Amino acid sequence: MDGFEINKILGAILGTCMFTLALNIVAGGLFAAKVPAKPGYDVTVTEAHGPAVAEKGAPEEPIEKLLAAANVEKGATLAKKCLTCHDFAKGGPNKVGPNLWGILDRDKGAIANFSYSTNFKKIMQGHWTIDDLNKYLLNPKAVVPGTSMAFIGLAKGTERADVIAYLNSLSDSPKPLPKAQ
Numbered sequence: 001m002d003g004f005e006i007n008k009i010l011g012a013i014l015g016t017c018m019f020t021l022a023l024n025i026v027a028g029g030l031f032a033a034k035v036p037a038k039p040g041y042d043v044t045v046t047e048a049h050g051p052a053v054a055e056k057g058a059p060e061e062p063i064e065k066l067l068a069a070a071n072v073e074k075g076a077t078l079a080k081k082c083l084t085c086h087d088f089a090k091g092g093p094n095k096v097g098p099n100l101w102g103i104l105d106r107d108k109g110a111i112a113n114f115s116y117s118t119n120f121k122k123i124m125q126g127h128w129t130i131d132d133l134n135k136y137l138l139n140p141k142a143v144v145p146g147t148s149m150a151f152i153g154l155a156k157g158t159e160r161a162d163v164i165a166y167l168n169s170l171s172d173s174p175k176p177l178p179k180a181q
């Protein structure tokens with residue numbers, strides 16, 4: 001094998017390499033995937049909205065119905081939020097807020113040695129019904145603007161029902177609550 005022949009062989013190999021490379025570049029140009037402007041798939045959701053919206057938008061079940069499924073123990077746990085300001089024991093003291101023993105059916109603003117806010121005394125007449133408690137616990141400030149009860153409220157109907165069921169149990173004679181049919 002002389003030098004010339006070796007050159008030819010090397011040339012052939014080099015040529016093949018160049019050809020493969022060129023093919024690769026052309027093919028890359030032809031078949032390159034288009035990069036989408038926004039990564040990911042476009043998923044069109046046509047499904048109707050589920051319970052999440054029903055919870056927010058639709059009116060809640062009436063409190064009587066929620067009470068039929070209420071849970072006193074859960075209410076006791078939830079009512080820990082009230083303990084900062086309220087004592088629940090019979091003959092217990094007032095704290096930031098008045099003692100709440102027997103609050104269901106009790107006259108509104110009945111604790112003589114507690115100084116209720118001016119608006120509370122003005123607006124709150126009669127005795128505490130389930131409905132009244134439900135509304136006040138949802139948003140105290142909406143019922144009594146300027147109330148001194150600095151509590152944001154319990155947004156969930158089921159939670160208010162549990163708390164009301166618990167409050168009802170704090171009494172010498174708890175009222176019969178609505179029962180499930």
Ligand code: HEC
Binds near residue numbers: 109111116151
């Ligand atoms: C940050 C303190 C605070 C928290 C927390 C709080 N309350 Fe009150 N609550 C008050 C005050 C103060 C009043 C008196 C309101 C007024 O005079 O305007 C009050 C009044 C009340 C009354 C009226 C009592 C009456 O004698 O007529 C009820 C019922 C009541 N709260 C229930 C609750 C329940 C149930 C919770 C927990 C879910 C709670 N509160 C959480 C401070 C609080």
